[in-house]
Amino acid sequence: MVATTASASVEAEPTPLGGRIAELHEIRARALAGPGAKATGAQHAKGKLTARERIGLLLDEGSFSEVEQLRRHRATGFGLEDKKPYTDGVITGWGTVEGRTVFVYAHDFRIFGGALGEAHATKIHKIMDMALAAGAPLVSLNDGAGARIQEGVSALAGYGGIFRRNTKASGVIPQISVMLGPCAGGAAYSPALTDFVFMVRDTSQMFITGPDVVKAVTGEEISQNGLGGADVHAQTSGVAHFAYDDEETCLAEVRYLLSMLPQNNRESAPRVRCDDPADRRGETLLDLVPVDGSRPYDMAEVIGEIVDDGDYLEVHERWARNIVCALARLDGQVVGIVANQPRSLAGVLDIGASEKAARFVQMCDAFNIPLVTLLDVPGFLPGVGQEHGGIIRHGAKLLYAYCNATVPRISLILRKAYGGAYIVMDSQSIGADLTYAWPTNEIAVMGAEGAANVIFRRRIAEAEDPEAVRAHLVKEYRAELMHPYYAAERGLVDDVIDPAGTREVLIRSLAMLRTKHADLPSRKHGNPPQ
Template sequence: MTVVDQTPSEPTDARGRVAELHSLREQARRGPSDRATETQHAKGKLTARERIALLLDEGSFKEVEQLRRHRATGFGLEAKKPYTDGVITGWGTVEGRTVFVYAHDFRIFGGALGEAHATKIHKIMDMAIAAGAPLVSLNDGAGARIQEGVSALAGYGGIFQRNTKASGVIPQISVMLGPCAGGAAYSPALTDFVFMVRDTSQMFITGPDVVRAVTGEEITQNGLGGADVHASVSGVAAFAYDDEQSCLEDVRFLLSLLPSNNRETAPREETGDPTDRRTEALINLVPANPNQSYDIRKVVEEIADDGEYFEIQPGWAQNVVVALARFDGHVTGIVANQPSSMAGVLDIHASEKAARFVQFCDAFSIPLVTLVDVPGFLPGVDQEHNGIIRHGAKLLYAYCNATVPRIQLILRKAYGGAYIVMDSRSIGADVSLAWPSNEIAVMGAEGAANVIFRREIAAAEDPDLERAQKIKEYQTELMHPYYAAERGLVDDVIDPADTRSALIGALAMLRSKYADMPSRKHGNPPV
């Protein structure tokens, strides 16, 4: 790629200086060449400025350091000093609220990061933190600029340090719109949400060539680190899209659901959905038979304002659903077991997915509603050897550490440690509700009867009949719908048709909740 050195001429008067300024700005806006733009479009990719225009409100973008150029010499760089140095930085608005953004310009040095490039990103990140506004990165870069050596690597270190400093302070969103390899991939991993576009975006630490050389495995770039891989296998990406337009549209929608920073609450939106609307459909939607599956998303649709919700990581760890929705216009986080996937059992990935979402909601003062229908943790050698104890503890830690309003609703079964982990009253839920179909116990009735009454069953003339009787006895004594309520572990057993109004009432009561935590530098969660 040829980048022309645009050295300004010497102006003769004030009017000439102004004219020159406008000329330089226009050069910076156009980019290196029309041919470079055509090449970008031919790959199915928009330019950095086109992407910013889609993300921000029309005409709201204010650019920072548009005329910045690198100072590196050697390896031909002194003859290639384009304005912007391959990254567009600035701020604008999304639905009227300030958002900071930086976008790699792949047309310039392949979007590779050098010292000046990194310094621009550092500045806009510092501005976002100081202003208390979300930061969106539009990533399309070839990694560190090799010609600048360690200076480029240090630039990435500065980005990582600021990602960490901003964590839990302002929302950070990474939008992957091109390649992201090596150490560069760690910045998106440190942010709150990662969006990817199929076919054009990839993320990996070592590319296919290195993998082939080291392991002998043959794989393509998309097969190694494409959007669908990270959205459904690794869990690195929260969302995958077919095109940049729909991707950026959803980035805007997500921003509309989030507070600007950790000192504010998410914006309330009047939906017009009555707070006392009855949810009669829930009575038939959730089968009475605890072994029969159903889609928990249908429950969320019934209880949320206008049936709308925004699911996070829908393709990964599908046995748990995490989403943002509104109740009486207020944004609320939802964590729910998914009976239609692995019977809603908790495993390593589901625990990690839910834990990170709980932590995010707590960091940004978003209340939590937990819908429980869980048969327990997934048994198996693979789960145990890969650390289900440690990973399950992540979810436990996240809930115990959360100070936002927390409401638990038990729909059907809630067995063993999984019941405790799913925000039970015993670990700090502010309100615990249950439907009359709830079954809270150490384990299912059949397993419990086989353990407790194994001698009686073995000695009986008809073991099958004896087993059936003991199962019934256990269900009657310890698993009836009001057992937990009688002991204060459930605050109320409610009619499913009253679910929406009960949740909204509890959330309203908890809106002024204050939690006094012990003084400490930080906890030591299981990571």
């Protein structure tokens, strides 16, 4: 009886461990709650979600595991010693997207405006190191006011550590930056170092110096969105790859992009089951592309007809529209598509198009994504502005990217492919594994009219009827040197194919190239044109 009473007495008293556990639960609850309903209401009033709400939309439900939730800063002075919230303004951890591991960090604007201090930066450094070690993608949800001024140089050093890790992880794991609020000063360089940048209209901005500084230095008056809003960076500067109207759509598209990327540079992108027949004929293509090389058409419609279920994700859709870069699937396999867009500037290559395509080719090569190039290019854009802007240097970026790529590479010439632009757009001479052409193709140094004017300039000038002679010579040049089989006869085109059979030809070719292995020379790294 005594023993029973003693036992009951012991059970009635809370154990030291039980008390500690209760305290832990209370601390975790405070950390999860964040700074309170007022701060959360202010965030929502701006049309913005909280950091945890964003993570909930990005990751599979219930999959998030947080790291260093109870971290607090150690700074003193300037009022910081009296304000030490848990998480220190950034939430870090990992979860899954469609069952695959993804690491994430999200600034919590409700705490110090999401500003980065020493502890804040250390948390980000740790999750970046974990992502690299695990070989899994890293997504940053950015909504911060820059460096925490009260912590001085420690905050600046924290940014340096992020930049160094961005660079170390480049080409090893996919890095995606999602801009969901302000990003100013040095903080903007981390997104610029990553593979993809997403922005949300009206609520996200990126700039090195804000409107007030711009006005003080140059006298120019401009709003934050006018200086560095989503549309500016998606259409004018090319800093942003994607721009959306709301956070929910933006984060859904991040999930979609992740589904088309491998976990790291040692893996291939996930292959999915495809119900779209590999041998489906694209009879529509016969009407989509005019035989007359001077008539425009929408290359996006051609891509939609070829790829699985007409579904693809265009990268940098609104910037440098004369070239299309997209991720799509062919028979379930992810491919990167680079295509001239005749509907914009006749599909010429210029500075913007060269930079856009070069970066995309490099990304695909880094992450083992085969390249399919669709050519309909009249050349490089002439003009003083282009030459003075460095079209030679920028065009060489695209040339370098293709020459350096070791993934399977297939090029298809739909209509015209003239001059240096033909060479640069993954011609066989720079390493394309297979080159196909439609019967409408014309490959030449330049168009027949220009060539005739150069070659037969004197003969035309001396003729009694120059226009009639010119027309005859143009026809003769086209018949002799620009007919569809000229390049094939010389081994520069592997086959001239039926346009309706393009999808099947590409799928069969990719299947053959799946085991391709190519090595680059041993070197520390190349020195690409800048």
